[in-house]
Amino acid sequence: MPGVCLWRMTLTLADIFKAQKTIAGTATDTPLVPSPFMSEFCGQEFLLKLENMQPIGAFKLRGAMNAIANLPEGTAGVACCSTGNHGRGVAYAARARGLKAVVCMSSLVPRAKVDGIRALGADVRITGTSQTDALAESRRLQAAEGLAVISPFDDPFVIAGQGTIGLEVLAARPDLDTILVPLSGGGLAGGIALAAKTIKPEIRVIGISMDRGAAMHESLAAGHPVEVTEVASLADSLGGGIGMDNEYSFALCRDHLDDTVLVTEEDIYAAMQALYYEDRIVAEGGSVVGIAALLSGKLDKPKGPTATIVTGRNLDMGLFTAIMTGEDVQLGDRKVRGRRHGS
């Protein structure tokens, strides 16, 4: 049976089924809908798992709900580092359980995400310019204030929670050939791959990241976790390292992902336009990378029914409007050239 064996805990399909029971009714069983545009493009049925429909606008609610439900009685509160969506999930789940939450983020996290977290009553700390800086701050709070730290991707309960997406997708469509998963720290891809491959070993699970600062892709290539430089990206949710002391998500991705693919900022820009103009769906950059990989030709067209996870919708609407109208977008010191959809 596939699983990742460590001295601490062996994560298996049973943990993912358990998570499914724990979060039922709190993190939504989201729709799986066909994309006529992508199906036409691929010449195969292409489905979208709409995690952007979660109450917090992203799938991270699943892992956060499961992790917080499994905290021991008497926990003082929780802390986490986040590129935005994990913090929102933790803030929401902590509030539901009456716990204090502190969310540590770097200055790269977009304003819209920070505001969404504050609105849920969490204490927000902006420190440094990378996810690594934010992680250090959350660990300091763990020591100083006795808060339980919930990793965005390297926590067995978080991974099991994200893995419930794999259960839902395969229950709805046991005939799937391929699942395309946006990849950052690998909690999502690791959880989905563990679930899907245990149920259906021949299914393909492919992780997709942006081509600058793709921490898991580089770590898999090196055979161990490596540091990457974090830069501004349309896929801001996919930024940050996997942790040099990674315990779970690296091994899961190494053992269960069939491949990883990288896409450019221009590919992401075009895929956001395609999803909006063709399927009328608002999604953040990090959630369209599967579509970007196919439309750009960086990933070959699949040979059977395929699904991708539309992981979130939490983006700045000024940026969204600029992209939809074909304007140039400035990302740090780099400009993404605007283009009109279909031109």
Ligand SMILES: *Cc1c(COP(=O)(O)O)cnc(C)c1O
């Ligand atoms: C966190 C996140 C991802 C990547 O999840 P990992 O578990 O870190 O790989 C993808 N898309 C969105 C919108 C996210 O918030």
